Amino acid sequence: MRTFTQHTTQSTDWSLQQSADLYRIPAWGKGYFGINDLGHLTVHPKQDAPPPSLPPSSISPSVAAPSSAAIDLKELIDQLRSRDIHTPILLRFTDLLRERLAEIASAFQTAITENDYQSNYCAVYPVKVNQQRHVVEEVLGFCKQHNFGIEAGSKPELLAVLALVTDNDTPIICNGFKDDAFIEAVILASKIGRNIIPVVEKLSELRLIIRCAKKHNVRPRIGVRVKLATTAASKWEDSGGMRSKFGLFISELLDAIEILRSENMLDCLQLLHSHIGSQLSDSAQIKRAVNELARVYCELHKSGASMQLLDVGGGFGVDYDGSQSTAHSSINYTPQEYANNIIFHIKEACDAAQVPHPTIISESGRAMVAYSSVLVFDILGWSGFKRFPLPEATPKNLEDLIKPVQTLYETFAEINTDNYIEYYHDAQMNRDEALSLFNLGYGSLQERGLAEKLFFGICSKVLTIVKTLPDMPEEFANLEAMLADTYFINGSVFQSLPDSWAIEQMFPIAPIHRLDQEPTCRGKLVDITCDSDGRIEKFIDATGTKDVLELHTLTDDPYYIAVFLVGAYQEILGDLHNLFGDTNAVHVSLDDNNQVSIDEVVEGDTVSEVLRYVQYEPEELRRNMRRIIEQSIKNKKLTVNEGKALRLFYEQGLAGTTYLNPDSNT
Known part of the structure; x- marks a missing residue:
């Protein structure tokens, strides 16, 4: 089971309306999408999503009036998981x-x-x-x-x-x-x-x-x-x-x-x-x-x-x-x-x-x-400069460190609203000097690491200051993007969102749950392909586009985000970059009693299927692998049980999905 540590506290006065405004759900949703009192995104086939400001009882997903029948996306994903249908999932309504x-x-x-x-x-x-x-x-x-x-x-x-x-x-x-x-x-x-x-x-x-x-x-x-x-x-x-x-x-x-x-x-x-x-x-x-x-x-x-x-x-x-x-x-x-x-x-x-x-x-x-x-991804993990643990006090051996690191300590401790521009410039210079000394052999790896932590800590303080200003100085415009967290989505941009990569098409993106909580992180999305282009770095905003997406801290529970309005072109234009195939696709409707009905499950590509697309014959691969394992057992490189485990992994891998299993213990 993956474990994440929560680094920030959530605001207790965050409202559903603030989430609706932040992710612009009423604007692009056109009444087809809303938020319920659980803080979950909902789908409204009758184009009558109620405004989030209504009392909770009026938008309850469990006692919905026929005129505002809704499908709770988080509950739907949980139901599918219980049926061993895992994300990434394309939901067709x-x-x-x-x-x-x-x-x-x-x-x-x-x-x-x-x-x-x-x-x-x-x-x-x-x-x-x-x-x-x-x-x-x-x-x-x-x-x-x-x-x-x-x-x-x-x-x-x-x-x-x-x-x-x-x-x-x-x-x-x-x-x-x-x-x-x-x-x-x-x-x-x-x-x-x-x-x-x-x-x-x-x-x-x-x-x-x-x-x-x-x-x-x-x-x-x-x-x-x-x-x-x-x-x-x-x-x-x-x-x-x-x-x-x-x-x-x-x-x-x-x-x-x-x-x-x-x-x-x-x-x-x-x-x-x-x-x-x-x-x-x-x-x-x-x-x-x-x-x-x-x-x-x-x-x-x-x-x-x-x-x-x-x-x-x-x-x-x-x-x-x-x-x-x-x-x-x-x-x-x-x-x-x-x-x-x-x-x-x-x-x-x-x-x-x-x-x-x-x-x-x-x-x-x-x-x-x-x-x-609607395309739903689970988040596999996160990383970012703000994750670095910063020094809580000046070390006793400060004078033993190279001069640029000493100065960065002082800058980190003394930066404020009056000197932030000057000290930011000083931090850039001292970060570069620390790197140069390391490259010349006059600084240790530990000192380089300290310089890195301190510099990004200073940048975080500067960002906090400039975001309070009525007009942000131009030189700090990209600071938030530089400090953004990286959220790893279990999916492939090339396969599922090719227009996002190829022509920078904008799609609405938002978490499908925890919308009753303030999102305290700012992130970019990267996929699990090995290509650096497999990322989403532009998001819709009231004034055009923004470089980061507001997201929540990760806990031990799954965290899901969804990409909306993807029914046109995305499936058929997707490619097999890194041999990631089609995701699972689920057809969903409401029956006469406004109960969710899972009408059709179209299983995504298996590894064997995508290998056939590129002229690999799975049966031949399976035979070759068995010979390799048997030879390794004969040469005492593997025990019989180890060989059995490797063969089982290979067999299950060929029959399984091309994506990662979010419920895996590995």
Whole structure:
């Protein structure tokens, strides 16, 4: 059993509201997440998390009213542990996914009604956002309730979708580059009655579609993607605009019309599509792009094409940091404003051109699934400069120490609010001098260690002083980050949070319990990979980002933190750095009595499975290891019992998870 020593005392007047404000839960949680009277984070599928300031009885997790039914994350993790399902765990909340799709559908229906729009709305789920079978099946089930559809952007995705969609009503949009086999599959699916539309990304695809359609005597519904002049200022801005790799230039679009006209297939062109970027943060960008796209649509209709569908693409973002701004990790609009902008501008363009209103399609994958997944890690341990035990008194042999260490003792004892800047500069100089003397052979290892402890002790005192100032001097801006504790998470950033590492995507992070206690530590998170990039060093803050996360001291009890809004892209983009595989994934819902139901447990990758990914055959490894052990016993390097223990460890290791067991006694 791991043992941690608690170094600080907790404040007794800390409130739940302070925790909610500190971690910005109401801002990014949008009513889906809250805190109960136990100080535990809760999930609210009905988007009705009560404010933490309510009396405890009104937010009790054990006697929750039907209107505020909640799932206690800490209790859920404890239940899973009792079933030998250990962290790291990806929790997927089925009810939250259902509610998110319903919220999007409701926003567009409201906009259609208020604007007297004379057609319909259909969201399609892009499989690339999360291709996990259980997720796709759940999305498809909920999509049927709203007449929504699905999008496939590659041959493997198309093969999966064709087998999962068993009716002729669900719209299937096919994006991405296509070869002959891809297009023939689409045409044949159309022939058996599937509601499937291939979107032309380049002119050569149109010719393939025409040839294949004639071969099988099918008049397919065809879509075409256009490159707009409008671009979006975001991390994904190159996925839209004139420089995007997908779609046709306007001149090519005109060529496509003439090709279809010459083949007597212009009536087959029924959908116009464009994509200006993912995670669009500014509603003004959406308005400009939709207006331009709608104008193109109207011109296509006037050209004689049987236009019926207008696909505004993806881009419907998620407010990861809760700032409701144009920051990359935020959005400055609500689902209702997003729907209003699209409906209004398409209607305005169509009415001006006297063109019938099209059915509007959006590929809102991120907005659909991001909220529904929460990743929970346990903390394996911590370290940090502030953990160093500092000298309580000046040693009797002070004069025997090298001069820089003597001065550091004096500085540590005498620093105050009047001299802290001067003494901080002195401490830096004396720390450097102590290191130089050590490197030249004039200082001992013990003296170097003392210089290190004293310097960081002085820095801690300086930080305490400058944090009381109305304006922190610029030279101390990075002091808190330098002194931050390191919390070791049982997981892999590369596997579970690749966007955090690759593009510095911000995700909300918070402890799932002890929120009724003041977090007295300031930490950064590092994973258990051997790569120095496996860390999280930026966290959401009311003013943008901060370099540390407020956390609690560790005790002998497990300490859990969670990363929220990870349902989009993170699972499928994860890699096998250090051969850490998929985590356990658990599907959770509330039954009719508001009781937690564990609907599905998808076990994470075993060591054997990830070894197979990189062409190691576990059976061969097992045989080789057995031969090595037997030879070692024969050579008397191991006893029979030792050989048996080593073989058992190896067998269990191959069959076990790639992550550490938090309940291990080792």
